[in-house]
Amino acid sequence: MKALRATWTLFAKECRLEFRTRELLTATVVFSLIIIVFFSFAFDPTPAESRRYGPGLLWIAFFFAGSLMVNPSFAREQINDTLDALRMAPVPSFAVLSAKILANLLFLSIAEAILVPVFSVFYNVSLVGIVGRLILVLVLGTVGLVITGTVFSAISAHARMRELLLPVLLLPFLTPVLIAAVSTTISLFGDARELDRTWVTFLAGFDIVFLAASWILSDFLAEG
């Protein structure tokens, strides 16, 4: 109960900081929109090509948006050494980490809520009849992306070239998530418009494993 209350307090703090500074959302949404819109004009894909190649593009945009978004999670705690203040507070380390994971999940979900309709319009991909299943895939993929990204943000926070280091560290770990998410989205956008249950199960399993790993490593990660 104490841990949940601490997580909620810290999550509210993360949201307040972000909605006050708008550092993360603005940059990531604009960056991802540029990718989606520019590729649409550059390749001018047919509807069939969009359904086949669009999911890859969409998840690349989410990956880069996520990388940009999770990078400052721990780095901005260094400005006044506020992470030290959080470490001294009588709250579990996982509360600090999970609050950041939840906040990043919220911010990336907001970005996706803007990007997916834009993608649908520019690539002529109808979402009618698949919205619920697409949300499931987006949630599972985004949870995996955000958990892994936030953990690596904590690891790379003290590195000098962390902006470069984070995507480099992150990509090998996220490759299975990206493959699963892209494959599931392709099957959903395809003619059969079906959900590939194998990949969905894989995504859920990945999320559970990495959430458990982040819980086990939280004390080590909070030490910085």
Place this chain on the structure above:
Amino acid sequence: MASAAAPPHTVQQGLGIRFDRVERRFGSLVALRSVSLEIIPGEFVALLGHNGAGKTTLLRIAAQLMRPSRGAVKFVEARPDASHADPSDKLKDEVPDVSVKALIGLVAHSLLLYDELSAAENLTLFAKLYALDNVPVRVSAALEACGLASRATSQVRTFSRGMRQRLAIARSLLHSPRLLLLDEPAAGLDAQGLAWFSATLERLRGNGCTVLMSTHARNESLDLATRAVVLAAGRVRHDTGPGNDPRPLLESLRTEA
């Protein structure tokens, strides 16, 4: 600024700390070399030494923000039946590490505050993390005490250095710590701020809070010290010990400085 005679909360009993042959290395650099110290509950210890002597490292280890490379740190509290005649008799029962976090306050070189949050939001955040009751009342009292009540809703980034430092001190005292660790706490404070800070320290000392303060020999708050420890090159060079008057040592250090 509110009078220091009106404390928002009181400390019931200080928390002592025992450094047992503590060593801390940063690669090949040895910041602390076999430091052994017993700080008695309720003591006001002035930690002195030149830059690089190891003061900040010792305080960070005491704050549990850093682990010693070798040696051990234990937190202790006074036995209820301890003899007041013999100060060293007070240092007895060990406090488990898991319960010690809520008992320590720290004023560090950095502010430990969020620039984009207001003064009240910063204090409210930490009051909630420390699971304090009556959070709005405590936050208002703390802001009133440090003279920032009129700027409660202003973001910290708009504050002057002295105002930030006062808020950092108020944050460290919010949960009525039993062990207060101060690393050059007077930095940036003007005459009014220094007077408030000295009065606050005097009240804390009267309430039995243990204070470990790293500072330079000319700090006015040193007059409150009941013990002085001088570090040099990571070792304890002088220690007046518990119950001895630290003023002769402090005077000689002032003369040296």
